[in-house]
Amino acid sequence: MEISEIIQRGETKYVEFKSWVKANKKELMNILTNEAVGFANTDGGIILVGVEDDGEITGCDDYDEQNIIESIYDKTIPKLFTDIDVIRFAGKDILKIVIEKSPEIVATSKGVVYKRLGKNTKPFYPSEYISNNIKGFKGDYSAKVIEPTTKDDIDFTEVERLKLKIQSRDKDSTLYQSDNITFLKDLRLIDVIGDKIQLTVAGLLFIGTKEAIAKYMPQAEIIILTYNDGHTEYNKRLELKMPLIQSVDRIQQFFEDRNGIKNIQMGLFKLEVQDYPINVFQEALLNAISHRDYESNSSIFVKFYPNEIIIENPGSFPTGVNSSNIITHPSSPRNKLIAETLQRLKYVQRSGQGVDIIFKDMLSLGKSAPEYNLYSEAVSLTLRSSLEDIEFLKFITKEEENNGEFSVSEICILKYVKSNKTITLGKAAEVAQITSQSAANVLNKLCQKRNILQREAKNKYMFTHRVYENLDDNIEYTKDKDFDEIQAKTMIIDYLNKNGSITRSDVERLCGFSSTSSKRILQRLRDAEIIDLEGKARASYYRLK
Incomplete structure (x- = not known):
């Protein structure tokens, strides 16, 4: 994201502005340390020094980047490493301090701990330390080990369920043939040191008992709400506090029971179009599970309205992702181990795919594009069931039948x-x-x-002219007909000057015309004595007169 766009959006959970020219430099070093600690204990972020709270660019002068880096390093426990980039913007220098999320709790050298709450940095108290009991790999919260957990927190009935999923869905896998502990270890759902067995966050969510989930991660729930037409209050609420696969299967069944079908006549056959393609809903749900912030106390909400489904997910987009690049931006799931486990269970075809499927399938079925909305601490996705362009649906279906997807x-x-x-x-x-x-x-x-x-x-x-005919778009067909035919005549003559001869099928490919339109254009050129027909039947071709 460009620096201008970051500044324009203002301070967020991931961005803090600090003045250089108006601050006491010694006090500023303490403030920068506090902010850095807050970002490190949350999801990481950046501090822009030289930008006022209202976004005014006042810049920095007489600064020492190395001194700032060392000051933050010396004033934090454990030592916090930061990077500083000097950005020239609006004729002034801005210092961009980048702080990565820490795998363990960071405090100032005075023993004070901070955490980012929205766009503010607040004190972080021991009773709130989720990470006190969790250790693991930096950057993937779902791979971290929950230290107090034991073998007793594993639901082995759920383990057998996972094995059956893999056995039935992946014929090449031998993973399900292992004993339960080896199976879970291979999936990295548990950590085994000697006789001690502990669950990772992903392990707790996939194969933990309901009691263990409620104890260690009570926020890991999915709530289903249903609404009647014209009502703003839900008429049904279902809270799912159970292992993930149980939740996914139950939600999928709930969705399929409500998913309607419309029949669209296409020539001699009828095309069945679901209100929501099953794979689109599944990808949207699994994306929410893989990307949600499990340190947030909020839940995933799946809201069923008469004509739309809204999925609300705790946690904002990953850094660098926004609504203008969400289709093509490389996937970086917040919870990589959860995403990989869903892939091993064949709930998703490949890790990193999903948003492109959602866009392609919704648009190709003549429905409106998926709508993503970003909030300070959440992301929502809206899918709409209505068929807004039946002609486009018919056109895409016919073209894909003839030419592939x-x-x-x-x-x-x-x-x-x-x-x-x-x-x-x-x-x-x-x-x-x-x-x-x-x-x-x-x-x-x-x-x-x-x-x-x-x-x-x-x-x-x-x-092309052919497409307008297929779309039955009489207004555009008539509007562009004369233009297309004049252009086609020029293209045909140019082609003949270069190649000597042309067939009717050549004209179809060259001009984008149907067989009927191509015949008509060629006949008009013959009537005008511009070209001659030579040969017969399939061997016929045209030359300049």
């Missing part, structure tokens, strides 16, 4: 052209969330291989 980038671009008639190279990159070079490649592929798009002008594209 479109990519998510292609679907996003085609959807935009359907709604806006034309698209520029820059807009294609924006809607597909890819680079301009990648967008150019996708556009060229759609032009050359799928006979879908054609250039209207330099770096500007539109549907």
Whole structure:
């Protein structure tokens, strides 16, 4: 994210502004240490020195980066390492101090502990230390070991459930053949040292007893709410405080019981379109489970409305991810071990996939795009059931039957052209969330291989004549018919000047026309005595007169 955008958004859980010019430098070192401790004990973040609370850029002068790094290091226990970047912005220097999340509790050298709460840094008291009982790998909370847990906290009925899942879903796996302890150790759901068995956070969530989950991670629950049409108060509430696979299977069944189907007539057959594709809902739910902040006291909420589903998830997007790059940004699940375990259990096809599936399948079914909303401490995803573009659904279904599946980038671009008639190279990159070079490649592929798009002008594209016919878009068909045919005549003559001859199928590929339109254009060129027909039947071709 650019520094201008960070400043424009203001202070958040991950961003703090501090003045350099208005501060006492000795006192500022103490303040920076406190802020760094707060970030280290939460989810990491950055301090921008030289920016006022209201976002005004006042800059820094006569600073010593090394001195600041050493000051924070000397004033923290355990010692906290930070990085400082000097950014020149608006003609002034801004110091960007980067603090990583610490795998253990950090205090100031005076013994004071802080934690980030929203956009403020607050004292952090021992009774709140979740991490006191947890040790493990930096960066993956779900892989950390919960020290007080023992073998008695394992629900071995749930262990057998996991084994059966792997046996039935992964024919190549031999993992389920191991004894229970080896099985759990291989999945990294437990840590074994001598005779001592302890559960990781992921282990507690997947195979912990309900009593152990309630004791060590009472916040790890999923709440289902249902609403009637026109009502703002829910009419049913279901709280799931149980191992994850039990919760997922129960929610999936609840979803399938409510998921409706619409029949869309396509020629001689009917296409069944679900209100919500099953794989889309599953990916959305599993993403919430993999990305939620398990240190937050909030729960995952799944809200079922008559025409939409909203999934609310504690914890904001990972650093660098926002609504404008969520499709293509490399996945970085907050809880990597949970994500990997779901993959081993074949609940997801591959780690890191999900958002692209959600966008592609919703748009290709003629539904509105998934809507992500970011809040200070949560993310929500809205899926809508209504069919807003049946013609687009029919068009994509027919094209994929003939030419194979479109990519998510292609679907996003085609959807935009359907709604806006034309698209520029820059807009294609924006809607597909890819680079301009990648967008150019996708556009060229759609032009050359799928006979879908054609250039209207330099770096500007539109549907071909054939597509408008398939879409039954009479207004656009009539509007562009004359333009297309004039352009086609020029293209055919240019082709003949270069190649000598052309067939009707060549014209279809060259101009993006149907067989009927191609015949009509060629006949008009013959009537105008511009070309001659030679050969017969399938061996026929055309030359300039």
